[in-house]
Amino acid sequence: MLTMKGIPLTDDFANGGVSFWYRQIGLPARRPGLPGPREYDVAIVGGGYTGLWTAYYLKQAEPGLRIAVLEKEFAGFGASGRNGGWLSAEFAGSRERHAKTRGKQAMVELQRAMFTAVDEVIAVARAEGIDADVHKGGMIRAATNPAQRRRLRAEVEDLRSWGYGEEDMRLMDRSEQRERIQVAGTLEAAYSPHCARIQPAKLAVGLAEAVTRLGVDVFENTTVTEIRPRGGGVEAAAVTARGVVTAEYVIRATEGFTASLAGQRRQWLPMNSSMIVTEPLPADVWKHIGWAGSELLGDEAHAYIYAQRTADDRIAIGGRGVPYRYGSRTDVRGATQAATAALLWRMLVKLFPATADARIQHSWCGVLGVPRDWCSTVHLDHATGLGWAGGYVGSGVTTTNLAGRTLRDLVLRRDTELTRLPWVGRQVRQWEPEPLRWAGVQLIYTLFRAADRRENERGTTTSPYARLANLIAGR
Structure with missing residues (x-):
């Protein structure tokens, strides 16, 4: 049997290069790069979920808009195609910090908007014929020691004051917890219905195809090195080696890769997160684990894990490995360390002892964006023509959809419930x-x-x- 750091591996184990999600479906054929200097109404830098959702909603609202998406690799290459597949209503950052901006009720409305965004993603996937293995089974958070249990209980109690009812997040009794999933050592567990499993690469590829069908120009193999504001009678611009793209608005949708742009090295910290996935597990293993509802699973540790039961009966589990590389460097095209994969495997077996003999088929990592105050933000400056969204701190699968719809309204100068949410226009100091x-x-x-x-x-x-x-x- 193949092994790595004591981990049992499949004969075709792969480490890095692409996520398992792309290994499962194959890499998409690359679209042509930017053919030279161009003018657009809106230029979007970054072909991940944020950029694609923004293009999607803008083009639907105003079909005549000339929109371009500029992507260094291929649409969905970054975190959008490497994440844990949590379509979750969890929102990054301190509720108190967001509430200071526009009041507590505004934060409650932001959370409700996240609930709605989960269902919006599911509805769009259905409408566009995107088969992304979507299953809305909810989310379980498990506490496996007394300190975690105390935090979990306090969190559920605190959520009541922020507009969460029993129907949004609740503690489970022991019988329900055991019926749903057998996590070794669980002392307490909470359940929320506002979460769905997805296969993230399928969503990214399908969304890129939907955007292209609408008439958006998606240019791949096109590296943007600098974003320039409007000024001196010159439109805002995205600078690439293939030519300069000018536009009334340039939207930065680069999330964990923002530091690669000129002048942005300290804007958002690129945090690394790693994953492993098992081979398909047999029925006798699932008999011990349960998990028939395919809920998403997280714990209450400080260096937490996140996991899903995939559509083909694997377990994909992730967590922090090497959290940050000096100088805001990112991973080498998705490769993760053997020690990190071994750590995740040990956590998998600790939570699910029945997986002790299961082999690991793939490991990979991705990068996410972290603002200095750990709070997501979306913004558009009509004076400079520059906008951005990101800093999702690992909760971006759903938040990107909310960001895309919000940027649509900001670009079109609409005063809506979305543009009044407290994360809009947040100004955050840079990292040290x-x-x-x-x-x-x-x-x-x-x-x-x-x-x-x-x-x-x-x-x-x-x-x-x-x-x-x-x-x-x-x-």
Whole structure:
């Protein structure tokens, strides 16, 4: 049997290059690159979910708009095709921080907009004929030690004051928890219906095809190096080696790759997250695990995991490996470290002992964007012609849809419920320069891992290591 760091591997195990999601469906044929300088009404930099949703809703609202999407690799290459497949209503960042902007009710409305966005993605996928293995089974959060249980109970209680009812998030009794899924060592679990499983690459590829059918120009193999604001009688512009694209509006939709643009190195920190996926598991293993509802699964650890039961009966599980690379560098085209894959495998077997003999077929990683205050943002400046959305901190599958619809309204100068939500127009300070940025992130995750070890051994309350880490992070 093939092994790596003690992990049992399939004979065709692959590590890096592309996500398992693309290995499953095959890489899409690349579209032509930008043929030279061009003029558009809207130019979108980045062909992931944010850029594609923005193009989709703009073109539907105003079919006459000339819209281009400029993508360095292929549409869906980044986090959109590498994520854990959580179409979740969870929104990144502090509720209190968002509420300070426009009041508590505005934050409640933002959360309700996220609930709606989950169903909006499902509806569009159905309308556009995108078979993305969508299954709305909800989400389970499991607590496996007393400190995690206390945090989970406190979180559910706090959610009540933010407009969550029992129908939105609730603690499960032991019989329901055991009936839904058998996670070893679970002391408490909570359930929310506002989450669906997807195959993320299928959604990205299908959405890119839908956008192209609408008449949007999607240029791949086109690297944007700089975005320039409107000024001096010259329109806003996206600068590429293939030519300059000018437009009334240029939208930055580059998420974890934002640091590659001139002047943006400290804007959003590129955080790395890794995944592994098993071979298809046999019926006798599922008999021990349950999970017939295909809920999405997360835990309450500080260095948390996220998992799904795939449509073809695998388990895909992810978490932080090497969280950040010096100088805001990103991964090498999706390759992850053997030590990270081994860590995820050990976590898989700890949560599901019945998988001890299951072989791992693929490992990969992706990069996500983290603002300095850990809160997502969407913005459009009509004076400069520049807009952006991102900083999803790993909760972007649904948030990108909300961002796309919000950017549509902002570009079209519509005053809507979406444009009044508290994440619109947030201004966030930049991350510290190196080496402070690197040292700070390393310290944060060292403290989080130490907190998890301490809580697993004997902690009944949240470890002070975690409180210190959150203080340093500014979360």
